[in-house]
Amino acid sequence: MTAKTATKYQVLAIQLIVGVGVIAFLFFASRFNSFLPSPIAVFIAGGDLLARPELYWNLGVTLYEALTGLLIATVLGIGVGVLAGANRAASEFLSPIILALYSVPKIIFLPVLLMVFGVGLPPKIANAALHAFFPIVLNSMVGMSAVNRLHLKVARSMVASRSQIVFKVFLPSMVLPVFAGVRLGLGLSVMGALLAELFEAQAGVGYLVHQFYAKGLIAEMIVLIIVVFVVILSINAGMQRIENRLNRWRGA
Amino acid sequence: MKGASMRISRKIKTRLGHLVVAVLFVAALETLVGSGAVSQLVMSRPSQIWLRLWEDLATSELWLSLATTVHEVSIALVLSLLVGTSLGYAFYCFRTFRRAAEPLLVAFYSAPAVLLYPVFMTLLGQSSATVITMAVVLGSVPIAINVAVGFAGIEPIWRKVGQSLNATPRQMLLRIMIPAATPVIVTGFRLGLTFALIGVIALEFLTYSGGLGRLISWRYFIFDTNGVYSGIVIVAVLSILVNSLLGTLERKVRSRWV
Numbered sequence: 342m343t344a345k346t347a348t349k350y351q352v353l354a355i356q357l358i359v360g361v362g363v364i365a366f367l368f369f370a371s372r373f374n375s376f377l378p379s380p381i382a383v384f385i386a387g388g389d390l391l392a393r394p395e396l397y398w399n400l401g402v403t404l405y406e407a408l409t410g411l412l413i414a415t416v417l418g419i420g421v422g423v424l425a426g427a428n429r430a431a432s433e434f435l436s437p438i439i440l441a442l443y444s445v446p447k448i449i450f451l452p453v454l455l456m457v458f459g460v461g462l463p464p465k466i467a468n469a470a471l472h473a474f475f476p477i478v479l480n481s482m483v484g485m486s487a488v489n490r491l492h493l494k495v496a497r498s499m500v501a502s503r504s505q506i507v508f509k510v511f512l513p514s515m516v517l518p519v520f521a522g523v524r525l526g527l528g529l530s531v532m533g534a535l536l537a538e539l540f541e542a543q544a545g546v547g548y549l550v551h552q553f554y555a556k557g558l559i560a561e562m563i564v565l566i567i568v569v570f571v572v573i574l575s576i577n578a579g580m581q582r583i584e585n586r587l588n589r590w591r592g593a
Numbered sequence: 594m595k596g597a598s599m600r601i602s603r604k605i606k607t608r609l610g611h612l613v614v615a616v617l618f619v620a621a622l623e624t625l626v627g628s629g630a631v632s633q634l635v636m637s638r639p640s641q642i643w644l645r646l647w648e649d650l651a652t653s654e655l656w657l658s659l660a661t662t663v664h665e666v667s668i669a670l671v672l673s674l675l676v677g678t679s680l681g682y683a684f685y686c687f688r689t690f691r692r693a694a695e696p697l698l699v700a701f702y703s704a705p706a707v708l709l710y711p712v713f714m715t716l717l718g719q720s721s722a723t724v725i726t727m728a729v730v731l732g733s734v735p736i737a738i739n740v741a742v743g744f745a746g747i748e749p750i751w752r753k754v755g756q757s758l759n760a761t762p763r764q765m766l767l768r769i770m771i772p773a774a775t776p777v778i779v780t781g782f783r784l785g786l787t788f789a790l791i792g793v794i795a796l797e798f799l800t801y802s803g804g805l806g807r808l809i810s811w812r813y814f815i816f817d818t819n820g821v822y823s824g825i826v827i828v829a830v831l832s833i834l835v836n837s838l839l840g841t842l843e844r845k846v847r848s849r850w851v
Binding site for chain 1: 603607610611634635636689690692693694696697699700701702703704705707708709711712714715716787790791794795798799806809810812813818821822824825828829832833835836837
């Protein structure tokens with residue numbers, strides 16, 4: 342066994358221990374508090390929920406909202422980021438605005454989104470896009486400014502046209518930071534969709550969580566949290582794989 | 594001298610640019626909403642928002658909410674610092690632990706963490722305790738990450754200096770490791786405060802447990818559009834102020850600490 346695989350097993354072992362620890366904590370906590378269910382109750386509730394379509398349907402709604410929002414945020418984020426990063430004056434103008442907005446709790450804009458987009462899916466998608474926009478635009482701007490000057494000089498010395506410079510120098514060097522930004526944006530877009538659903542919704546995981554809480558079905562609620570966690574873990578792991586492959590392709 | 598004056602004029606130009614855009618934006622909103630092109634149920638006229646803002650600042654309702662929020666953020670920050678620093682130090686000492694916890698934290702941090710709040714509500718009720726707990730969960734993670742990265746990124750030579758001087762572990766920690774890691778850790782503290790503030794406002798918004806967040810969501814439900822925007826402006830200004838204050842502090846520490 343090489344050192345690399347040894348640490349891999351160690352990592353998995355620690356993750357398992359953390360999981361067991363959480364279950365043990367829940368077990369003890371449920372003894373003291375009558376509202377918290379024991380891990381067994383959660384397990385049973387999980388089996389019940391996973392068998393019915395209700396969970397998958399609502400999960401699909403939330404993922405649809407999050408991914409659509411992410412798509413919009415990516416398009417807008419890359420667009421604004423490229424425009425801002427290309428021009429020195431533009432980036433000096435836009436950076437303070439974007440950085441200032443980054444620290445504002447974006448949930449306070451939710452009432453505005455609800456007023457503008459009404460009810461149903463659009464405000465959730467908008468909230469997801471709003472949350473995911475910022476890491477993407479920041480990373481795009483950084484990616485633009487971090488283009489290797491040497492590459493630009495080489496391109497210019499070969500009398501490359503504008504579009505050639507864009508496609509052969511800028512775009513390849515921007516792929517990595519933009520992808521990292523999109524990966525950050527993924528988690529935030531799901532959070533945005535969930536936050537909007539928790540506030541006011543007719544469908545989706547947030548709505549389901551609210552329903553379970555209102556009916557006192559805490560075990561089912563915990564199952565939902567675990568499901569969302571596993572889903573995001575998987576998507577994140579997948580994106581991490583792609584990012585590693587991109588890293589290697591870039592020769593970084 | 595020419596370079597310095599060019600830099601100053603560029604800074605002034607950017608600030609002027611911001612001011613011009615802000616004025617144009619407000620004017621556009623005023624005309625759009627005033628003429629009825631945009632419904633008054635969706636957006637308030639900036640003049641109304643301005644008036645409402647001053648009204649609010651005179652009432653005790655706003656200041657009480659502000660006091661609650663500040664109180665919750667302060668407690669959340671202190672607890673986040675404690676939890677985050679300990680966790681970060683554990684991450685630094687046990688590298689495999691960090692590698693194991695990292696994907697779990699990243700996956701947990703964004704979305705599922707938010708869903709935890711009903712669990713905390715079940716345990717702690719609809720109170721400040723829930724808000725503070727969630728805010729600590731959200732705020733301790735950036736602190737932990739930055740403490741770990743800060744300690745890990747210390748130049749090895751500093752540690753060798755300590756060893757060659759026969760420093761005790763306590764001296765190593767206090768006189769070499771902490772000063773060397775301070776710039777990165779200070780950034781982590783600022784991020785921790787930002788996320789703790791975001792967590793507090795978001796939780797107040799969702800759980801109606803008092804503070805500025807509750808104010809905004811309550812006003813939304815009673816269709817007090819002017820009040821909603823006034824609240825948004827107050828929260829936005831508060832976060833931007835706090836963040837820029839901390840940012841300046843952070844820059845001062847970073848520049849002096851090299």
